[in-house]
Amino acid sequence: xxxxxxxxxxxxxxxxxxxxxxxxxxxxxxxxxxxxxxxxxxxxxxxxxxxxxxxxxxxxxxxxxxxxxxxxxxxxxxxxxxxxxxxxxxxxxxxxxxxxxxxxxxxxxxxxxxxxxxxxxxxxxxxxxxxxxxxxxxxxxxxxxxxxxxxxxxxxxxxxxxxxxxxxxxxxxxxxxxxxxxxxxxxxxxxxxxxxxxxxxxxxxxxxx
Amino acid sequence: xxxxxxxxxxxxxxxxxxxxxxxxxxxxxxxxxxxxxxxxxxxxxxxxxxxxxxxxxxxxxxxxxxxxxxxxxxxxxxxxxxxxxxxxxxxxxxxxxxxxxxxxxxxxxxxxxxxxxxxxxxxxxxxxxxxxxxxxxxxxxxxxxxxxxxxxxxxxxxxxxxxxxxxxxxxxxxxxxxxxxxxxxxxxxxxxxxxxxxxxxxxxxxxxxxxxxxxxxxxxxxxxxxxxxxxxxxxxxxxxxxxxxxxxxxxxxxxxxxxxxxxxxxxxxxxxxxxxxxxxxxxxxxxxxxxxxxxxxxxxxxxxxxxxxxxxxxxxxxxxxxxxxxxxxxxxxxxxxxxxxxxxxxxxxxxxxxxxxxxxxxxxxxxxxxxxxxxxxxxxxxxxx
Numbered sequence: 001x002x003x004x005x006x007x008x009x010x011x012x013x014x015x016x017x018x019x020x021x022x023x024x025x026x027x028x029x030x031x032x033x034x035x036x037x038x039x040x041x042x043x044x045x046x047x048x049x050x051x052x053x054x055x056x057x058x059x060x061x062x063x064x065x066x067x068x069x070x071x072x073x074x075x076x077x078x079x080x081x082x083x084x085x086x087x088x089x090x091x092x093x094x095x096x097x098x099x100x101x102x103x104x105x106x107x108x109x110x111x112x113x114x115x116x117x118x119x120x121x122x123x124x125x126x127x128x129x130x131x132x133x134x135x136x137x138x139x140x141x142x143x144x145x146x147x148x149x150x151x152x153x154x155x156x157x158x159x160x161x162x163x164x165x166x167x168x169x170x171x172x173x174x175x176x177x178x179x180x181x182x183x184x185x186x187x188x189x190x191x192x193x194x195x196x197x198x199x200x201x202x203x204x205x206x207x208x209x
Numbered sequence: 210x211x212x213x214x215x216x217x218x219x220x221x222x223x224x225x226x227x228x229x230x231x232x233x234x235x236x237x238x239x240x241x242x243x244x245x246x247x248x249x250x251x252x253x254x255x256x257x258x259x260x261x262x263x264x265x266x267x268x269x270x271x272x273x274x275x276x277x278x279x280x281x282x283x284x285x286x287x288x289x290x291x292x293x294x295x296x297x298x299x300x301x302x303x304x305x306x307x308x309x310x311x312x313x314x315x316x317x318x319x320x321x322x323x324x325x326x327x328x329x330x331x332x333x334x335x336x337x338x339x340x341x342x343x344x345x346x347x348x349x350x351x352x353x354x355x356x357x358x359x360x361x362x363x364x365x366x367x368x369x370x371x372x373x374x375x376x377x378x379x380x381x382x383x384x385x386x387x388x389x390x391x392x393x394x395x396x397x398x399x400x401x402x403x404x405x406x407x408x409x410x411x412x413x414x415x416x417x418x419x420x421x422x423x424x425x426x427x428x429x430x431x432x433x434x435x436x437x438x439x440x441x442x443x444x445x446x447x448x449x450x451x452x453x454x455x456x457x458x459x460x461x462x463x464x465x466x467x468x469x470x471x472x473x474x475x476x477x478x479x480x481x482x483x484x485x486x487x488x489x490x491x492x493x494x495x496x497x498x499x500x501x502x503x504x505x506x507x508x509x510x511x512x513x514x515x516x517x518x519x520x521x522x523x524x525x526x527x528x529x530x531x532x533x534x535x536x537x538x539x540x541x542x543x544x545x546x547x548x549x550x551x552x553x554x555x556x557x558x559x560x561x562x563x564x565x566x567x568x569x570x571x572x573x574x575x576x577x578x579x580x581x582x583x584x585x586x587x588x589x590x591x592x593x594x
Contacts, residue, residue, distance in 0.1 A: 057475040057479070065475065065479065199397055199424075200394070200397075202398055205339070205397065
């Protein structure tokens, strides 16, 4: 059986957090969807709240400290990403944006990603489409067509989650699972291996390549 | 192993007094720091090049020439020379002149410069940074090595039968280091030519340095200049010392907390863990510095940053006393004992002249009128008219 890794980024601020709750639902559904496709998965969660100061330090110094570096490597090294943020002032939270600001600009290229957000009312739901999706388009991530929004009222259903939200989670997880399942199994062999493997040779640099 | 200091030439307010030195004071302070470096037995003084406030060092050759006149053994270098925005013809001329004036005590460290607005001031564009570094340096090498150069390229006017003067001292160009923090293309360039590679190794985690140095060593071997462990590596480092380590921490903290590069971010303790910054006793600096070798291998040059963030001159000179009296003598001995025989020392003018088979007068004598500089045929033409 093939194994894939999923990274979950949650920008919720309170404990417990509805953002984390949504992230967990999406994760469970994605793991299940991957299992149906014959793929086992391992999951690592990055709680941005725990890296709030690390992120501010990174902005000032230009590099992540050890703790933040581990979180970044979790995300950039994963086969799939589930990114969930609360909506503040009509957009993703500053904490969420800062995490993606400190990544290398190519770090998420072609990364299968599922976007989700929480807010107090459904009036914020389009922030997923006018704020979050453009951010990930800029990062050239491979974003699942369905994004998942949960307002406070969605958590009030009989089983804790409304039927509509449940259905949306299931659909989004299936889309992410398809993207993750479609990844090639081994990286292509490069002439130059290791870090800086893609560096042009000096002969190429001299020719202006 | 060569030991020395490098200055970024910043003019920064002293956070403990609120006073900002004038350019004049800071320039004179750097001269005092350089001559003191020789007095206390250091080998190298290197000076940055910047063209914008808060830095004063826009004319490294003028400054280094003055220091050369006041010293006798100190090796003078740059940290860095902007190979992207300086005309390579002017670099060839300026540093050959400095080489003569300093009796060969000069080498250069090439860098691209990462301040975007500076590029257009010199007619360039930061987006071409790597290309400029490649083309300009290729021309610079030819100007020092070939008496008459015909050349055309993308970024400057062509040259026809051009001779850069003065010719390099004893027919041997200054040794060149290439400095880069993050661009593997620059490590590749250093490896291609068999030049030195310098990693500034300050303000960043050691893992960055390690990856870049490893890559340079591997490519140095690939291009046939020797084994990977024979490549020429230089490292920076940042220290602040007092005999009692808690005194060092207490005294340096306000400078750290307000420094332009990392101030208002991580704590001094966090930053000391994450980067090579060492604040403590001379013994702590010795132990930390010896540890650099564990991740970059045997290397040839260690430069410390000791004079930034508004530290007063008196304090910087005290740092140099500690470096010269207590730190460098121990490091010299320990590094030498660890270094295998096949790993070379940093090239000097003397070693480069010896490798070239001895000194030669490289002067190019013009065939023409030695007053006007006109070639003979041109002079005759003018007379005939």
